[in-house]
Amino acid sequence: MKPLQISEPASLELTEAVRWYEERRPGWGAKLFEAVAHVFDVIEQFPESGARRRVTARQLPVRGFPFLVVYRIRP
Numbered sequence: 001m002k003p004l005q006i007s008e009p010a011s012l013e014l015t016e017a018v019r020w021y022e023e024r025r026p027g028w029g030a031k032l033f034e035a036v037a038h039v040f041d042v043i044e045q046f047p048e049s050g051a052r053r054r055v056t057a058r059q060l061p062v063r064g065f066p067f068l069v070v071y072r073i074r075p
Contacts, residue, residue, distance in 0.1 A: 001044050002073075017067070035062045039069045047073050 014036060022029025039060050042049060050058030050071065059068045 002047060004040055004044060004071075032062070032065055032067075035064055036067070036069065038063070043069070043071055 014033070018029040018033050020029075021032050039062055042060060048058070050060040050069075053059045053070055056072050057070055058073070059070045061068055
């Protein structure tokens with residue numbers, strides 16, 4: 001299993017999205033965070049499970065939210 005490295009822009013985007021959901025509907029920020037954490041777990045266990053987005057990138061949807069996690073597999 002390869003460790004995930006989350007870029008600073010992606011981390012900031014997730015933080016802002018969690019904040020946005022939490023401000024509008026308490027509890028939903030945590031639900032988003034948990035849904036994204038689940039996608040991270042899937043990527044760690046099955047890195048090639050995401051649909052190809054480009055030659056070097058893959059993507060997986062975040063269940064229950066209009067987000068995709070876009071990632072690259074590095075050697």
